[in-house]
Each structure stands twice: as structure tokens, then as C-alpha cells.
Amino acid sequence: MxxxxxxxxxxxxxxxxxxxxxxxxxxxxxxxxxxxxxxxWEESKKLWMVAGPAIFSRVVTYSMNVITQAFAGHLGDLELASMSIANTVVVGFNFGLLLGMASALETLCGQAFGAKKYHMLGIYMQRSWIVLFVCATVLLPLYFFATPILELTGQPPELAAQAGLVSIWFIPLHFSFVFLFPLQRFLQCQLKNSVHAIVSAIAMVIHIFVSWIFVYHFKLGLIGTAMTLNFSWWVAVALLMCYVSCGGCPQTWKGLSMEAFTGLWEFLKLSAASGVMLCLENWYYRILIVLTGNLKNAEIAVDALSICMSINGWELMIPLAFFAATGVRVANELGAGNGKGARFATVVAVITSSIVGAFFCAVIMALHDKFAFIFTTSQVVIGAVGELSVLLAFTILLNSVQPVLSGVAVGAGWQSVVAYVNIGTYYLIGIPVGVLMGWAKIASSRMEIYSSRSR
Structure with missing residues (x-):
């Protein structure tokens, strides 16, 4: 048993x-x-430590452009189209190149900070000022000859003339980029984005007040709106410079140094690769607006597309903040010799940004017939924006991933590779398809007119 x-x-x-x-x-x-x-959780905290203040500061900074465009839009349809062309196309072309060139600091300063070579951050920033100032000076003819250039691209003479005039008034804004972009990245790589966020908030409040004074009190019209944007961006430059030079960054800022003039050629090559990488994407949107000026009812078409791109650009500040945060995280991990950490940071950033993009895609779909009221009261323009809203929503969703992957490239120093990818996707595919679809739309409209007359 x-x-x-x-x-x-x-x-x-x-x-x-x-x-x-x-x-x-x-x-x-x-x-x-x-x-x-x-x-x-730990990686998300590190990511949001950079991305959170960066989102706030970028959205606020871009909001100043949107506010300027909204003031112009309430002056009239021609004024809105002129401001859109001047700010989005002329300034935007140069903005993209200078912003891209400044992003070389994300690679250099990020890796230097990860390797604890703190003194090099200030040197790199000064080299960036030198390179960007030379580049900004070379780009000045685009402002002086904006009117004939716009006429050559097929813009209506009245629109080209007024946009060209506004462009000249944007030259001070153009030179503010030289100093502001390197300062932003200098602080960002030290995880001091909160400083930029505070400065952006101050500049925003000043911009709203000055815009009201110039446009409604002094009645300076379209030129007044341009002057307010110049003033507000230079306020941001002055406040950031005061913080850096008055003891805010004792480890990384040791004052002006002649060492900044050494190694400029290598720095220029990396800056140029960064500039080409980012501006190819940035220019793509500007080219679409220029092409829109050749469509029937050019003012309405430009207004509608520029409103959609303003909303897209507004939301794009969030993925661009993740672009910056991912670049910093990847550069810091690579600078510390941790490749696996860089890869893990990339995965977390892509997933987080995609979730945010899906949310805003849903918001645009829900408010497709409402958001244009920010810029205009014209029912024709509002209707045209409503027709574009579905494409805008999906653009926002897709744009939540691409900038993050570009941030990985910046953090790793692969800018030249991404430049080739951008050439293929935007210029060999995107623009030809856009031209073809625009031509088909024109042909369809003309056939409708012809058939109605024949009846």
C-alpha cells in the first residue's frame, strides 16, 4: 500500500x-x-526633459508667425497672400537652410556634452555664428530681388510686388536666425530647454502687444505686421544671449575665443550637409506654394494652401521638438559609447511622436470646417481649406515619424545620407506628382468651362 x-x-x-x-x-x-x-519610463523622462520645453518654445515661436499671418489675413485676401508668400516662401527658403546648418551643433555639441568636453560647446556655437553669418549675407539678394523672382515663377504681378516689398522688411528677421538657432541648440544639448521656453513665452507676449499697437493703433498695415515679427525675434536673441553671457552656462561658455576661427572648413562641411538635409524638406513646401500661384484663382489657392501649411507647420513644431530631443539623446549616448542606448532612445521617440501625431490627425478631421477662421473670414477660402483638410490630417500623421528619424541621423552625424533620401522622395517623386495633379485640375476646370459654353 x-x-x-x-x-x-x-x-x-x-x-x-x-x-x-x-x-x-x-x-x-x-x-x-x-x-x-x-x-x-526612464528613457521617456529623458526624452521629455528635452522635448517638453522644446515643444513649448517651438510652438510659441511659430505662433508668432501665425499671429502675424492672421493679422495680415484680416487686412484682406491680397495682404494674406502677400504675407504668406513673403514669410512662408522667401523667408522660409532661407530659414530652412540656416536652421539646417545650425543643426550641426546637435551632432557636435551633443556628442561633446556626452563625452564631458564641456568647453567645446561654446567654441562650436561661435563657429556656427561665423558660418551662418557668412551664409546669411550671401542669401541677401533673394530679399532684394524677391519681386522679379516671384514674377518669373508665375505669380500675379500685384501679388509679387507686394510680397517683394514685405520681404525687404524681413531682412532683420533673417539675421536674427544667425544667432538664435545656434543659441537654441547650445542650450538644448545641455538640457536647458526650459530657459528657451521662458524666453519664448516672454517674446510671445511682447509680440501680441506690439502687433496690436503697430497694426490697429498706429495703422501701419502690412508693413507693421512685418516689423513686429522682426522686433519679437530679436527680443528672444537678446534675452538668450544675456542668459548665456551672464553666468547661466559657466562650464560651457568661457567667452569669445579665437579658437572659433580654427577648424572652420570641417565645421562648414558638416553644417552644409545638415543644411541640405533639412532645407530640402523645408523648400519642398515652399515650392508647392509657389506652384499654387499658377493655379486658377491664385489668391484663393495660395491662401487656402498657406493656411493648411501654417496649421501643419504649427503642429510640426511638436515632431521637430522630438527631432531635437532624439538628436540630443542619440548624440549623448553615442558620445558616451552606448550604441544600444541610442537605438532604444530612437524606438521610444518614434512611438511617442506617432501617438501625438495620431491625436492631432483626429483633431483636424473633427474641426475640418472650423480652423480656417483663425486666419480669414472669407467663405471661399474657408471652403477651399475644408477640401484640403483630409490631406492635411494624413500629412500631420506621417510627419510625426519622419522628423524623429531625421533626428537620429543628426545625432549620429548621417546628414548626407538623409539628404539623398530627401532628394529622391520630395523632388523626384513629390513635386512631379504635385505638378501633374495640379495640371490635371486645371485641365478639368477648363473642360468644364468649355462644355458649359458649348451648351
């Missing part, structure tokens, strides 16, 4: 052993999930 009892117990013991193994497996899975969750 004792042996039978033992035999009867054997299966139970095996089952118990099996259950033990199952419990152990579940326990291991839970431990791994807990570790992964903890890693995601």
Missing part, C-alpha cells in the same frame, strides 16, 4: 514540478516586462 501510495503521488509531483516551471516562466516574463517598462 505504501508503494501504491507513492506511485499515486508521482503524477501529482510531476504536475507540481510542471506548475513550478510555469510559475517561474511567468515570473521571469513579469520581471522582463517590469524591466522593459522601467527602461521605457
Amino acid at each position: 505504501g508503494e501504491e501510495a507513492k506511485a499515486a503521488l508521482l503524477p501529482k509531483r510531476e504536475e507540481e514540478d510542471g506548475d513550478g516551471e510555469g510559475d517561474e516562466g511567468i515570473s521571469m516574463t513579469l520581471m522582463e516586462s517590469s524591466k522593459l517598462g522601467k527602461r521605457v
Whole structure:
């Protein structure tokens, strides 16, 4: 009986052993999930430490452009179109190149900060000022000859003339980029984005007040709106410079140095690659607006597309903040010799930015017939914007991923590779398809007119 009892117990013991193994497996899975969750949480905190203030500061800074455009829009349709062409196309072309060139600092300063070579951050920033100032000076003819250039692209003469005049008034804004962009990246790589966020908020408040004074009190019209944008951006430059030079960055800012004039050629090559990488994408949107000026009812078409692109650009500040944060995280991890950490930071950033993009895609779909009221009261323009809203929503969704991947390239120093990708996707595919679809729209409209007349 004792042996039978033992035999009867054997299966139970095996089952118990099996259950033990199952419990152990579940326990291991839970431990791994807990570790992964903890890693995601820690990485998310590091990501949002850069991205959070960057989102705020970028949205606020871009909002100043949107406010300027809205003031112009309430002056009239021609004024809105002129401001859109001047700010979005002329200034935007140069903005894209200078912003891209300044992003070389994200690679250099990020890796230097990760390697604890703190003094080099100030040197790199001064080199960036020199390179960007030379580049900004070379780009000045685009402002002086904006009117004939716009006429050559097929813009209506009245629109080209007024946009050209506004462009000249934007020259001070153009030179503010030379100093502001490197200062932003200098602070960003030290995880001091909160300083830029505070400065942006101050500049925003000043911009709203000055815009009201210039446009409604002094009645300076379209030129007044341009002057307010110049003033507000230079306020931001002055405040950031005061913070840096008055002891805000004791480890990384040691004052002006002649060392900034050494190694300029290598710095220029990396800056040029960064500039080409970003401006190819940035220019793509400007070219679409220029092409829109050749469509029927050019003012309405330009107004509608520029409103959609303003909303897209407004929301794009969030993915661009993740672009900056990802670049910093990847550069810091690579500077510290941690390749796996850089890869994990990339995955977390892509997922986070995609979730944010999906949210704003849903918002645009829900408010497709409402958001144009920010810029205009013209029912024709509002209707045209409503027709474009579905494309705008999907553009916002897709744009939530692409800038983050570009941030990985900046952090790793792969700018030249991304430049080739941008040439292929935007210029060999995007623009030809846009021209073809625009031509088809014109042909369809003309066929409708012809058929209605023949009746």
C-alpha cells in the first residue's frame, strides 16, 4: 500500500514540478516586462526633459508667425497672400537652410556634452555664428530681388510686388536666425530647454502687444505686421544671449575665443550637409506654394494652401521638438559609447511622436470646417481649406515619424545620407506628382468651362 501510495503521488509531483516551471516562466516574463517598462519610463523622462520645453518654445515661436499671418489675413485676401508668400516662401527658403546648418551643433555639441568636453560647446556655437553669418549675407539678394523672382515663377504681378516689398522688411528677421538657432541648440544639448521656453513665452507676449499697437493703433498695415515679427525675434536673441553671457552656462561658455576661427572648413562641411538635409524638406513646401500661384484663382489657392501649411507647420513644431530631443539623446549616448542606448532612445521617440501625431490627425478631421477662421473670414477660402483638410490630417500623421528619424541621423552625424533620401522622395517623386495633379485640375476646370459654353 505504501508503494501504491507513492506511485499515486508521482503524477501529482510531476504536475507540481510542471506548475513550478510555469510559475517561474511567468515570473521571469513579469520581471522582463517590469524591466522593459522601467527602461521605457526612464528613457521617456529623458526624452521629455528635452522635448517638453522644446515643444513649448517651438510652438510659441511659430505662433508668432501665425499671429502675424492672421493679422495680415484680416487686412484682406491680397495682404494674406502677400504675407504668406513673403514669410512662408522667401523667408522660409532661407530659414530652412540656416536652421539646417545650425543643426550641426546637435551632432557636435551633443556628442561633446556626452563625452564631458564641456568647453567645446561654446567654441562650436561661435563657429556656427561665423558660418551662418557668412551664409546669411550671401542669401541677401533673394530679399532684394524677391519681386522679379516671384514674377518669373508665375505669380500675379500685384501679388509679387507686394510680397517683394514685405520681404525687404524681413531682412532683420533673417539675421536674427544667425544667432538664435545656434543659441537654441547650445542650450538644448545641455538640457536647458526650459530657459528657451521662458524666453519664448516672454517674446510671445511682447509680440501680441506690439502687433496690436503697430497694426490697429498706429495703422501701419502690412508693413507693421512685418516689423513686429522682426522686433519679437530679436527680443528672444537678446534675452538668450544675456542668459548665456551672464553666468547661466559657466562650464560651457568661457567667452569669445579665437579658437572659433580654427577648424572652420570641417565645421562648414558638416553644417552644409545638415543644411541640405533639412532645407530640402523645408523648400519642398515652399515650392508647392509657389506652384499654387499658377493655379486658377491664385489668391484663393495660395491662401487656402498657406493656411493648411501654417496649421501643419504649427503642429510640426511638436515632431521637430522630438527631432531635437532624439538628436540630443542619440548624440549623448553615442558620445558616451552606448550604441544600444541610442537605438532604444530612437524606438521610444518614434512611438511617442506617432501617438501625438495620431491625436492631432483626429483633431483636424473633427474641426475640418472650423480652423480656417483663425486666419480669414472669407467663405471661399474657408471652403477651399475644408477640401484640403483630409490631406492635411494624413500629412500631420506621417510627419510625426519622419522628423524623429531625421533626428537620429543628426545625432549620429548621417546628414548626407538623409539628404539623398530627401532628394529622391520630395523632388523626384513629390513635386512631379504635385505638378501633374495640379495640371490635371486645371485641365478639368477648363473642360468644364468649355462644355458649359458649348451648351
